Amino acid sequence: MERDDCHSATLTHPFFHELKMSRAQRIRCIVLGSVLFPLRITLTALIFLMMWPVARLRSAGLSAEERSRPITGWRCWLLHPIIKFLSRSAFFCLGFMWTKVKGRCADLKEAPVLVVAPHSSFLDMVVLPLTELATVVSRSENTSLPVVGALLEFNQSVIVSRTDPESRRKVVAQLTERLTSGGYWPQMLMFPEGTTTNGSSLIKFKPGAFLAGVPVQPVLLRYPNKLDSVRWTYKGTSWMETLWYTASQFYTNSTVEFMPVYTPSEEEKKDPNLYADNVQKLMAKALGVPSTDYVMEGRVPVNKVGGLSLPIDSPARDSLSLLHQSGLEAHDVEAALVRMIDRCQSGAQGSKCSAEELASILGLTDAQTAGSICSFYSKDESVDLRQIYFSVSAVSGFVSFGALLHTAFTLFDPEGSGSLSAEQLSGLMGALLGFPQHRTADLYSQASEEGQLTEENLLRVLTSHPTYQKVVKEYLQPEEEVGSQLANGKAVNNNRNTLNGQGSIQHKKSE
Ligand SMILES: *[C@@H]1O[C@H](CO)[C@@H](O)[C@H](O)[C@H]1NC(C)=O
Ligand SMILES: *[C@@H]1O[C@H](CO)[C@@H](O)[C@H](O)[C@H]1NC(C)=O
Numbered sequence: 001m002e003r004d005d006c007h008s009a010t011l012t013h014p015f016f017h018e019l020k021m022s023r024a025q026r027i028r029c030i031v032l033g034s035v036l037f038p039l040r041i042t043l044t045a046l047i048f049l050m051m052w053p054v055a056r057l058r059s060a061g062l063s064a065e066e067r068s069r070p071i072t073g074w075r076c077w078l079l080h081p082i083i084k085f086l087s088r089s090a091f092f093c094l095g096f097m098w099t100k101v102k103g104r105c106a107d108l109k110e111a112p113v114l115v116v117a118p119h120s121s122f123l124d125m126v127v128l129p130l131t132e133l134a135t136v137v138s139r140s141e142n143t144s145l146p147v148v149g150a151l152l153e154f155n156q157s158v159i160v161s162r163t164d165p166e167s168r169r170k171v172v173a174q175l176t177e178r179l180t181s182g183g184y185w186p187q188m189l190m191f192p193e194g195t196t197t198n199g200s201s202l203i204k205f206k207p208g209a210f211l212a213g214v215p216v217q218p219v220l221l222r223y224p225n226k227l228d229s230v231r232w233t234y235k236g237t238s239w240m241e242t243l244w245y246t247a248s249q250f251y252t253n254s255t256v257e258f259m260p261v262y263t264p265s266e267e268e269k270k271d272p273n274l275y276a277d278n279v280q281k282l283m284a285k286a287l288g289v290p291s292t293d294y295v296m297e298g299r300v301p302v303n304k305v306g307g308l309s310l311p312i313d314s315p316a317r318d319s320l321s322l323l324h325q326s327g328l329e330a331h332d333v334e335a336a337l338v339r340m341i342d343r344c345q346s347g348a349q350g351s352k353c354s355a356e357e358l359a360s361i362l363g364l365t366d367a368q369t370a371g372s373i374c375s376f377y378s379k380d381e382s383v384d385l386r387q388i389y390f391s392v393s394a395v396s397g398f399v400s401f402g403a404l405l406h407t408a409f410t411l412f413d414p415e416g417s418g419s420l421s422a423e424q425l426s427g428l429m430g431a432l433l434g435f436p437q438h439r440t441a442d443l444y445s446q447a448s449e450e451g452q453l454t455e456e457n458l459l460r461v462l463t464s465h466p467t468y469q470k471v472v473k474e475y476l477q478p479e480e481e482v483g484s485q486l487a488n489g490k491a492v493n494n495n496r497n498t499l500n501g502q503g504s505i506q507h508k509k510s511e
């Protein structure tokens with residue numbers, strides 16, 4: 001399932017959506033939208049306001065202990081139909097007048113979990129009333145939103161927190177408990193892609209829904225409309241545009257197809273990743289789109305190759321083009337890189353540094369460029385200089401890959417043992433790629449011999465193993481191959497020109 005060319009990925013990844021509209025469609029949207037949008041949003045808001053107290057009532061007055069069990073009784077049979085009716089009405093008001101249904105939603109005993117794909121936007125919740133409001137998995141940020149938070153509580157959702165390191169383990173335990181409860185907990189609904197795409201391919205499924213090894217029902221969600229307005233992805237159309245263009249149509253077609261229940265084989269039960277991959281392929285085939293190895297890690301879209309996470313927008317290439325844009329010549333960049341590695345090697349200050357320090361190392365007067373570079377690499381205030389040094393050096397071609405690997409190896413093997421541990425290898429690959437690497441076990445086993453991972457073996461695997469060779473070529477070398485791996489002045493110049501024209505840092509969605 002590996003992509004043939006990881007590099008052209010920059011152009012073909014499915015995390016980008018742009019509405020292509022003719023002039024006539026644009027005018028139509030403005031005219032219809034100015035009438036329909038306010039009307040629809042007002043009605044939907046009113047319905048949401050009505051849902052709020054009803055949703056709250058469901059868990060009102062219950063102890064935490066009672067809430068940790070499935071809610072039963074009047075709170076269920078009375079409030080459930082009301083919420084179902086109101087949520088259907090909300091979508092009706094937004095233009096989802098009817099939803100075409102193919103197949104039949106499996107009952108809880110047949111399939112404790114429904115896996116829905118492709119995930120297009122928050123409007124995908126249109127599927128919920130058709131599935132008797134199956135329980136969803138959501139992020140903890142969502143619970144603080146007005147109304148939505150109350151509805152999530154209503155659904156007794158499983159909440160994932162990005163900040164709590166314990167959260168992952170808790171969620172896995174909670175999911176397993178619910179999915180294997182034999183009918184005690186209600187049915188669950190999951191979007192195994194974990195993020196939204198433009199639907200041109202199915203991205204890698206997260207194993208969550210497949211961990212328990214129970215049967216799943218694949219559900220296909222399609223929006224067969226002339227204007228594909230319902231999508232909201234990492235880049236491109238904003239959520240406001242999604243809402244505006246969807247509300248500006250007379251109606252929006254939606255189709256939900258319940259596929260036959262998929263029962264895992266013994267092998268799939270043991271290996272949730274295999275199970276997830278097989279269901280992904282099955283659903284992609286039914287949709288007539290390719291299945292790919294893209295995933296969202298943190299908030300960054302990456303391609304998975306040989307266990308490595310390769311960010312689609314290379315932080316190193318983006319940094320380099322930004323440096324050139326802010327007037328640094330190739331030799332300035334080279335000098336700055338030398339200052340960086342000197343500081344890392346001196347060991348006195350450690351490798352973490354703030355945006356201001358980075359600005360001074362780079363010899364920049366404005367802190368903004370340095371701040372942007374920091375943000376390519378890390379989400380917090382400080383950045384690991386080793387990541388910047390190695391990743392930028394690799395793509396700038398000032399030093400050969402072999403020489404760079406030698407420097408990295410020495411830095412990540414501070415005891416000078418001549419061999420790296422699995423953890424040190426993961427740090428080294430993270431520095432080279434400019435992105436944390438958590439799954440370097442495959443690479444480690446390929447490159448180690450009798451528990452020893454030497455520089456020589458690592459270089460051999462990285463430059464001759466078909467998978468890793470490709471990674472090095474596409475991600476750890478200058479854009480244009482200039483024949484020799486050894487950089488010379490000419491190579492640097494060529495490189496600069498191509499990078500200047502790249503400009504892939506635009507349109508980054510501000511989240
Ligand atoms: C969706 O992504 C594909 C690449 O996978 C791209 O070719 C296509 O133009 C994108 N569609 C839209 C509508 O942006
Ligand atoms: C809630 O979180 C999920 C991810 O689990 C996301 O797809 C969805 O858009 C969020 N909903 C809202 C209303 O923010």
Ligand SMILES: *[C@@H]1O[C@H](CO)[C@@H](O)[C@H](O)[C@H]1NC(C)=O
Binds near residue numbers: 088133
């Ligand atoms: C939970 O159930 C309500 C009730 O219909 C539904 O509207 C809502 O979208 C569901 N999911 C979430 C994420 O709140």
Ligand SMILES: *[C@@H]1O[C@H](CO)[C@@H](O)[C@H](O)[C@H]1NC(C)=O
Binds near residue numbers: 224227249252
């Ligand atoms: C909805 O689907 C029908 C075909 O099933 C199509 O003729 C119609 O144009 C679609 N509506 C929109 C708004 O795209």
